[in-house]
Amino acid sequence: DGGITQSPKYLFRKEGQNVTLSCEQNLNHDAMYWYRQDPGQGLRLIYYSQIVNDFQKGDIAEGYSVSREKKESFPLTVTSAQKNPTAFYLCASSTPTGAMETQYFGPGTRLLVL
Amino acid sequence: AQKITQTQPGMFVQEKEAVTLDCTYDTSDQSYGLFWYKQPSSGEMIFLIYQGSYDEQNATEGRYSLNFQKARKSANLVISASQLGDSAMYFCAMREGPSNDYKLSFGAGTTVTVRA
Numbered sequence: 001d002g003g004i005t006q007s008p009k010y011l012f013r014k015e016g017q018n019v020t021l022s023c024e025q026n027l028n029h030d031a032m033y034w035y036r037q038d039p040g041q042g043l044r045l046i047y048y049s050q051i052v053n054d055f056q057k058g059d060i061a062e063g064y065s066v067s068r069e070k071k072e073s074f075p076l077t078v079t080s081a082q083k084n085p086t087a088f089y090l091c092a093s094s095t096p097t098g099a100m101e102t103q104y105f106g107p108g109t110r111l112l113v114l
Numbered sequence: 115a116q117k118i119t120q121t122q123p124g125m126f127v128q129e130k131e132a133v134t135l136d137c138t139y140d141t142s143d144q145s146y147g148l149f150w151y152k153q154p155s156s157g158e159m160i161f162l163i164y165q166g167s168y169d170e171q172n173a174t175e176g177r178y179s180l181n182f183q184k185a186r187k188s189a190n191l192v193i194s195a196s197q198l199g200d201s202a203m204y205f206c207a208m209r210e211g212p213s214n215d216y217k218l219s220f221g222a223g224t225t226v227t228v229r230a
Contacts, residue, residue: 107158
């Protein structure tokens with residue numbers, strides 16, 4: 001079945017530690033996105049990538065880093081510079097078709113700080 | 115400025131009744147897309163319905179319909195014949211044109227609770 005997988009489902013981070021969230025898609029989508037969701041709030045864009053080996057900062061990129069070495073994969077690293085990382089992280093992908101482009105989401109990863 | 119406004123933090127609806135979720139948006143683009151997503155307690159975002167700015171007819175997908183009023187910049191979601199499984203958070207989102215790199219902006223969401 002085609003879809004987007006995210007792992008792990010839950011992730012615990014210690015102070016000063018970098019952690020990496022995985023996002024893989026087999027939909028053959030060109031574009032991939034990372035969002036952060038805080039409790040009771042909407043989604044905020046962290047980073048996005050429209051093609052392999054290229055990515056752009058979203059609205060809240062500070063303290064995060066990404067790579068896009070393969071079309072299928074878009075891992076997100078939460079660095080120690082991100083002082084408030086506890087949140088729900090959602091990965092999405094789409095095929096760029098302009099304004100009507102629909103993003104499809106993975107199941108998400110909940111990150112908690114110990 | 116807020117691009118997407120959802121003014122109803124939470125709503126209760128009786129099973130089998132219809133519910134309307136409000137969404138207003140702000141853009142200066144002529145070409146844009148409006149989306150509604152459902153987020154159950156599991157967390158996954160599920161795409162429900164899409165409306166293009168040039169679409170003359172309101173979008174419909176099964177029990178979901180979008181009441182698109184372009185002049186008022188509103189894109190309300192109507193869920194007909196509510197079911198217990200419709201209890202979730204619902205997000206309105208907008209994609210603007212190339213000036214915004216086609217990024218998606220989300221509202222704060224509306225929590226819907228369906229009562230038996």
